[in-house]
Amino acid sequence: VSGDIPTAGAVGSDLSRPWQALSSGFEQARAREDSLDRLVEWPAQRELLGDVTGLAILDAGCGNGTKIVQLASDGAAASVGVDISGNFITPPPGVELIEGDLSDLAAVPGLAGRRFDRILFLQSFGYAADGVKALQAAREMLTEDGFILLTRTQPIRYAIERAEQNGTSLGEEYFATESFAYRHRNWNDQVTLTKRPYTMSDLLNTFSAAGLWIEAAVEPQMPAEAAERYPHKQAVMSKYLGILIFKLRPIPGRQAEP
């Protein structure tokens, strides 16, 4: 069992470090005004987070740290971002950006014993070596009233894309179990991600196995105004769907299964 793993498709000074190439590719794609993260995902995530004033927030798989810095400027206290790439923007005072693996947050340097009101896995959960273990570790780091905000690509999306690519049926791809190679055309098409396929039940059962329940779920859509301005992106959303967002809380009185 392993998480999604990037490998460089060509040897080069940049691509010899695939995590860094992937991370900077993502940030470049996100910087475009028509990026789905900017138009759809981040606004929906931000709305679910609500008022963050004075909250301790941990962004697990924070990329270059833009979002956790944004939350700090919105009033979050003691904000921490963790990313394996170590490619960070210069953080303002009060924000720590730490190079580390989100697979075991308790083992990230400086995080042992700390507690957070919000722990975020924003399109980063697939990189965890073991999803249940990663969520169990995060659960143990939540404050009493804390929650985890986790996003994951709709599994239907990969099934549709791969059925198109492979000339296979949607059902065959949806239930596929072999890892598949995936390239983010908008990020860095020289980096190949080896992805594990998953279904809706695979994803949702991870939460209960980690001792978490779903307080809210959102499948964000493009706001009408953005859909009008970027019809090519609306077409992508209509055909392939987008992401699932989950607000997860610890099941009271139940320890996570070993």
Added chain:
Amino acid sequence: VTNYDAFAKAYAAENETSLLNAWYCRPAMLDLSGEVAGRRVLDAGCGSGPLTAALRDQGATVSGFDLSPAMVDLAGERLGDDADLLVADLAKALPYDDHTFDLVVSSLALHYLEDWIAPLTEFRRVLRPGGRLVVSVPHPAAYMFNYQDRDYFALTQYSEEFEFNGHKTVLTYWHRPLHAMTDAFTGAGFRIEVVSEPPWVPDTPRELLPADLGDRTAFICFLFFVLESP
């Protein structure tokens, strides 16, 4: 809501042997129901009672209701005159006392309703604390895959034509995206314990399976939930 009275017998006959009911949905519902011996179980939307009977065969004390009087009559023929079977509407207050049941099963019934909160709230009321609800509904991806020009995100009423034992009929139900399902469960106070996309049972007659399935053991058809009432 579709009126089942007009084709109750044809539907019931089809349900006995069809791939999707007899070899897929019903065994999955039974499996997800767990140990039922000695438990009080309500089959909400029991139809002609095949699942009700299977649960009783495993030692459960069963009750069942359906909107269609003709279906309830057929269930009575199957389960006997002394069976606790009623005509009742899933969308309205249910004729059972609070905390009556250890388990409620509702197989392929909720998708006929636009609103899920009212029936789910009733299920919670008639379940004892700690009791479970097992439901099956059409898989939200099936709608997406079958009708690629339609809007996955919207709660949408749609109809499909079926032939049950030679009788053509139109069934009308509601598509809802995954988050609308989980939010309805949460809104009614349930917690999701298990989500399942199970295989068909191993001894399914091969001739019932679509020819192009290859070595797959699962298809996209229904989605199953086991929910706990805390």
